[in-house]
Amino acid sequence: MKRKTGYLLAFIIIVGLILLYSLVSSPGLRLGRRSVLFIPLKGELVERGPLNFFERMAMGKVVALYDVLSALDIARDDPKIRGVVFKISPLISGLAKLEEIRDAILRFRKDGKFVYVYLEIPGTKEYFLATAGNRIYLSPADELRITGIAYEVQFLRGFFDLVGVVPEFERIGKYKSAADVLTRRRMSPAHREMEEAVISSQFERVVSVIAKSREVTRDEVAKLIDEAPFLPKEAKKKHLIDGVIYPDGLRVLLQKKLSGEPQFVNFTDYLKVRSSVPLGIYPRIALIYAVGTIATGESSFVPLLGRVMGSETIRKEVKTAVRDREIKAIVLRVDSPGGSALASDLIWREIMLARKKKPVVISMSDVAASGGYYISSAASKIVAHRTTLTGSIGVLAGKFNMKKLYERLGVNKELVVRGEKAAMYTDYRGFTPKEKEALKRSIEAVYHNFISRVAEGRGMKPEKVDKIGRGRVYTGDEAKGIGLVDALGGLSRAIEIAKKEAGIPAEEKVELVIYPRKKGFWESLSAFTDGEVGLFREGFGIKLPPAIHSFSRERVFLFPLYLVTEKEVEK
Numbered sequence: 001m002k003r004k005t006g007y008l009l010a011f012i013i014i015v016g017l018i019l020l021y022s023l024v025s026s027p028g029l030r031l032g033r034r035s036v037l038f039i040p041l042k043g044e045l046v047e048r049g050p051l052n053f054f055e056r057m058a059m060g061k062v063v064a065l066y067d068v069l070s071a072l073d074i075a076r077d078d079p080k081i082r083g084v085v086f087k088i089s090p091l092i093s094g095l096a097k098l099e100e101i102r103d104a105i106l107r108f109r110k111d112g113k114f115v116y117v118y119l120e121i122p123g124t125k126e127y128f129l130a131t132a133g134n135r136i137y138l139s140p141a142d143e144l145r146i147t148g149i150a151y152e153v154q155f156l157r158g159f160f161d162l163v164g165v166v167p168e169f170e171r172i173g174k175y176k177s178a179a180d181v182l183t184r185r186r187m188s189p190a191h192r193e194m195e196e197a198v199i200s201s202q203f204e205r206v207v208s209v210i211a212k213s214r215e216v217t218r219d220e221v222a223k224l225i226d227e228a229p230f231l232p233k234e235a236k237k238k239h240l241i242d243g244v245i246y247p248d249g250l251r252v253l254l255q256k257k258l259s260g261e262p263q264f265v266n267f268t269d270y271l272k273v274r275s276s277v278p279l280g281i282y283p284r285i286a287l288i289y290a291v292g293t294i295a296t297g298e299s300s301f302v303p304l305l306g307r308v309m310g311s312e313t314i315r316k317e318v319k320t321a322v323r324d325r326e327i328k329a330i331v332l333r334v335d336s337p338g339g340s341a342l343a344s345d346l347i348w349r350e351i352m353l354a355r356k357k358k359p360v361v362i363s364m365s366d367v368a369a370s371g372g373y374y375i376s377s378a379a380s381k382i383v384a385h386r387t388t389l390t391g392s393i394g395v396l397a398g399k400f401n402m403k404k405l406y407e408r409l410g411v412n413k414e415l416v417v418r419g420e421k422a423a424m425y426t427d428y429r430g431f432t433p434k435e436k437e438a439l440k441r442s443i444e445a446v447y448h449n450f451i452s453r454v455a456e457g458r459g460m461k462p463e464k465v466d467k468i469g470r471g472r473v474y475t476g477d478e479a480k481g482i483g484l485v486d487a488l489g490g491l492s493r494a495i496e497i498a499k500k501e502a503g504i505p506a507e508e509k510v511e512l513v514i515y516p517r518k519k520g521f522w523e524s525l526s527a528f529t530d531g532e533v534g535l536f537r538e539g540f541g542i543k544l545p546p547a548i549h550s551f552s553r554e555r556v557f558l559f560p561l562y563l564v565t566e567k568e569v570e571k
Contacts, residue, residue, distance in 0.1 A: 029273045031080040031265065036254060038264045039068060041129075042089035045097050047291050047335050047365060051518045055301045065097050065365075066514075069491065071267035072104040074274050076111060081265075082258060083114035085250065086133065088126050094366030095202055095387035096476070098129045100490040102209070105132040107492070114257070118250055119241075124149055124225070127240075128206050131213035135242040137250060144235040146210075146228045149203055151195055157185045164404030168430055170439050172447040173394025173471025194472055198389065201475040205386050214239060279511060283504050285495060286321035286330045288515045290314055294339030294347070294371045294558075299516060309336055311343035314375075315350040317515040322354050327513060329359040329498035332379065333491060338371030338558040341395065341446045348453055351378035359501030363494035364388045364485075369473055371558035373484070374450060377457035380501060383494040384476030384485045391479055393450055394471025395443040395558060402427045450558070458483060 041063055049064035050056035075081040084105075091098070105115050109132075117133035119126060123145045130136050138144060160167055160182070169179035177191045187195070211221045216239070224238060232244040245253070254262040292299070292307030299313035321330050332351070338344070354360050355378065362368070362376040364384035369392040376382055376390075384390055406413065406428065413428045424435045431439065451469060455462045460483060468482050479485040487493060499510060 029265065029269055031078075032263045033080065034082060034258045034260050034262050035080050035265050036258075036262045037071060037075050037081050037084040037267055037270060038087070039071065039084060039267045040087045040089070041068070041091060041101075042087075043092060045091055045093035047097075047333060048289055051301075051516060059301070065100060067268065067271055068101055069104050071271055072101075072108050073492075075270070076108045076113070078274065081113070082262075083116065083254075084108065085254075085264070086115065086117045086130070087120065088117060088122065088130055089120040090123065091126055091129075093125065094389070095125065095128065095206070096364070096366045096385035096389075096490075098125060099385045099387060100365070101129060102132040103490050103492060109134065116250065116254070118247065119144075121145075123147070124206060128209060131210050136240075137243045137245050138232045138235060138241050139246060140232055140244050142232055144228065144230045144232070144240060146225055146230075146240070148225050148228075149199065149206065151199055153181060153187065153191075153195070155181050155185050157183055160400075164402070164408055166401040166404070166430060167398065168401055169396055169398030170436070170443055171394065171396040171471070172443050173392075173469065175473070176392070176394035176396055176471025179396045179398065197478070198473055198475055201477050202387050205475075205477065282509045282511045283499075283502070284324070284327045284511045284513050285498055285502070286317075286324070286327045286515060287491075287495075287512045288314070288317050288321065288330060288332050289335075290332050290347070290375065291335045291365075294336055294343045294375070296340055296343040296346070309339070309343075309347075311340075311346040313516065314347050318347075318350045318354050321513070321515070322357050324513075327358070328502040328504060329361065330354060331361050331363055331491070331494050331498050332376075333363045333365065333494075334368040334372050334376055335365035336372035336375075337367050337369055338374070338392070340371065341450075341558050344371035344374040344558055345449065345453070347375040348378045348457075351375060352457065355380045359498055361494045361498040361501065363491045364390060364476065370394065374453060374558055377454040377484075379457070381486045381494075381497050382484070383487045383489050383497060384479060385490055386475060386477040386488055388476035388479075389473055390476060391469070391474040391484055392471055392558075393454060393465065393469030395447045395450065397439055397443050399425050399431075400427055401430045403429055446558075454484075 044062045045065055046059075046062045047064070048066050049062065050059050072084065075084065109115055114135075115133040117130040117136045119130055119136060119138050119142070121142065122130065122138070124147065127136075127144065127146045157167070167179075167182040169183055171179045174190045175194045177188075177194070180188060180191055207218055207221045207225070211218045214221075224240065230238065230240065232241070235241045236244055243249075243253075251262065290309055292309040293305065294309045294311070297310045297312055299310035300308050302308055318330065318332075321327050351360055359381075360379045362379040362382040364372075364376065364382065365388065367389045368376050368384065369389050373390050373392065413426075415423050415426060415428065417423045421435055421438060423429075424431070424438070451462050451465045454460065454465045454469075458465070464483075468484070474482070474484065476485055476488060480488055487497060495510065495512075496506065499506060499508070504510060
C-alpha cells in the first residue's frame, strides 16, 4: 500500500511540474535602437535542444545549434539588432558544428552588422570559431591555448585481460577500427594511417581559416600554434586577439560604438518572440533531424547513451514529408556514428523511395559515418562540412566471453540448448569454429549489401565503393574528392541545393517544417511511461529503454571508431 501511495505521489509531482512548465508564457521583449544579441556558448553543443520536459531534465544544460543558427539568421534581417556579442567558453563539439556557426556569423556580418567575441579559457576549437567575428577579446588573467588538435584513442584489451574478459569480434574493412580498441593494445598501421590523414585534414582546415581571418600566412599560423599557449598581452601583440579587457570593459566599448547604452538581448528570449518567416506563405521544405546511434524501433533519448535514431521514427517522418503536397523537398540533417545494420538499411530504403518523388538532400554535421553514411548514400545530394567525419564503409560483429570473470566472481552458468548454434552469443564461452564461420558469413553479407547500397545511391560501381570503403573514415574535404560527397557546406548550403532541385528560385524564402516535432504534455508523459527515458516497473525492476533491447538482440553493427575522443593537446 505504501509503495502504491509513493508511486501516486511521484506521479502527481511529475504532472504538476509538467503543467507548470507548459503554462510558462514567453516573456515580453521590447527592442530598442541599440539592441545587441547576446549568445553565450558553453558546454555541449547539440543539434537540437530537448523535445519534451523529461529530455530537458535528462540532458541538463546544453546549447542547441539550431537555435543559434536561427537567431543569427533572423537577427540579420532585423533592423533593431545592431550586432551580436558571443561569449565563448570551453565547448564540447566537433569542428563541423563550429563551422556551421562560423558560416552563420559571416552571413550576419555581410550587411555591415558587427560581431564581437569574448573568450573564456579558449582552446583551438573555441578560437577557430571566434575568428569569424570582427573583434576578439580576452580577460587579463586568461590564456590563449591554441596548441593544436589531437585524437586520443583508448585501447581496452589490457583491462579486459586483467578482469578475465575476452572480446571476440570479426570485422570487414582494413581500417574498421572499432573492434581494434577492444581487441588490441595499440594502433595497427592501417589505423594510424587513417587517423593521421583525418587529423592532418582537420588541422589544415583550422590553420587556413585562422590565417584568412587574421590576415596572416598559413605558415605563420602553424608557427604560432607551436609557440602557444600565449598570455593575453602576447596574444594581442601577435595580432591573435584585438583587446585585453574585463567583461565590463566590453560594455564600455559598445557604448562608444553605439553612442549610448547597449540593450543586451539573450538569443533564447529573442527566439521566443521572433520567427524567421510567416507560416503558410512561402514554399515548404522538410528538415528532418536524423541524430544519434541508429537502432530499430522508435527514436528516443537515453541518459548516458544520448539520442537514439529509431528506424521507425525516421521512416514515418520521411513518409509524412513525402505525402505532404506543400513540402517541395526534404533535407535530412545527419549527425550519427552509425549503429544497427538492419535499422540503417530500413532507413536507406525509405529515403530511396522518397527521392523518386521529391528531392532529398543530406546535410552532414560532425559525424555521418558507417551507418550514418549508409543512410546518407540514398539521397539525391550530399552536403558535408570540410571537417565532417564520414565514410567508414565497413562492418563489425562479435561478443564478449566473460567466463573467467564470472568464475572469479563465484558465478556459474549452465546452458541447456537445442540447436547447434542456439547458444552462439552466450557470454559464457567463446565462438566455436562453426559459429565463427557463421558470423563471418553474416558480416560479409552485410558488407556486400552496404557496398551495393552506396553504389546504387551514388551511381558508382561496387568495385570502386569497395576500394574506397574498407572501413576508412574520411573528412568531408577528402570525401568530396573521392565522390562520397557532392558539395561542401552546412545546413544553409543544403537548403540552397534543395531549393534548386525543387525548382524554387534562389532568392525566394522558404518555410522549414521541422521533424521530429516537440511533444506536448500528454505525449511527453506517454513517452516517459513507455520507457523512452527509463522507468521503474513493479515486479521487474528497471524497465530498459527500447533502444537497449534493440541492441541486445541485434549483433551486426555499422560503427566507426566510436571510442575516439577529440581533444585539444593541452587539456
